[in-house]
Amino acid sequence: MTESRTARLITDTLAPANLVIAILLIIGWHSTSSVTGLGWGVLAALFCGGIPFAVIMLGVKRGSWTDKHIRVREQRAVPLLATMASVLIGISLLVAFRAPREVFALVVAMLVGLVVTMIVTVWWKVSVHTAVASGVVVILLLAYGVRMAPLMLGIAAIGWSRVALRDHTPAQTAVGALLGGLAAAVVFSLMR
Numbered sequence: 001m002t003e004s005r006t007a008r009l010i011t012d013t014l015a016p017a018n019l020v021i022a023i024l025l026i027i028g029w030h031s032t033s034s035v036t037g038l039g040w041g042v043l044a045a046l047f048c049g050g051i052p053f054a055v056i057m058l059g060v061k062r063g064s065w066t067d068k069h070i071r072v073r074e075q076r077a078v079p080l081l082a083t084m085a086s087v088l089i090g091i092s093l094l095v096a097f098r099a100p101r102e103v104f105a106l107v108v109a110m111l112v113g114l115v116v117t118m119i120v121t122v123w124w125k126v127s128v129h130t131a132v133a134s135g136v137v138v139i140l141l142l143a144y145g146v147r148m149a150p151l152m153l154g155i156a157a158i159g160w161s162r163v164a165l166r167d168h169t170p171a172q173t174a175v176g177a178l179l180g181g182l183a184a185a186v187v188f189s190l191m192r
Contacts, residue, residue, distance in 0.1 A: 003164055004164065006164075007164035008161070010161035011069065011162060011165060011167075014154065014157075014161075015068070015069070016129060016132040017053040018049075019133060019136045020045065021048075021050065022136070023136045024045040024048060024106065025038060025041040025042065025045060027041060027106050027139065028044065028045075030143050030144075032100055037100055040094070040100055043090070043093065044103055047087060048083075048107060052079070052083035053068075071167050073125040077118075080121065084118070087107065087114065090107060091107055091111065101192055102192050104191070109183055109191070112186075113131060113132070116179050116183055117131050124172070125168065126175050127162050127172050129168075130173045130176035130180065131176040131177065131180030131183075132180055133154060133155045134176070134180035136184075137155055138181045142192075159174070159176075159177065
């Protein structure tokens with residue numbers, strides 16, 4: 001497999017929507033160790049991953065955005081705002097129906113990470129891929145402990161893929177990882 005094909009496979013497989021959905025299902029289960037918790041994870045995943053991804057794909061189909069990774073920084077405002085609206089609706093439902101604290105804390109951490117990413121994106125194309133990946137790894141470290149540390153290699157692989165595809169600079173991937181990890185660490189730790 002060529003370098004660009006490997007990079008594309010990593011970028012597409014470990015895309016933000018996929019990681020968001022996966023971590024919400026994992027933490028949903030972790031929150032209650034039951035199908036009920038998994039159900040909460042599914043609900044949160046719908047509003048934090050499923051609906052935002054559908055909005056992005058609709059925009060790509062209509063020609064509003066170049067591709068599902070929204071490579072052009074100037075095109076990111078609308079899908080990021082739509083994602084924020086969907087996440088806020090999800091948070092409202094989690095509060096209204098009294099979701100487990102861990103699921104709620106994770107979704108709020110995601111929202112904070114999204115807001116920080118949006119602010120930086122106004123002037124610089126920070127990597128959302130590495131921000132989400134770093135946040136996911138930090139959440140897994142907090143929930144399951146140091147045995148999750150090898151997953152940090154995944155952040156590096158995603159960063160490499162984004163640079164290899166010329167979608168980001170090394171600095172943009174590093175800053176994305178820093179912002180995502182920091183938002184997850186602070187917010188999830190304080191709220192869970």
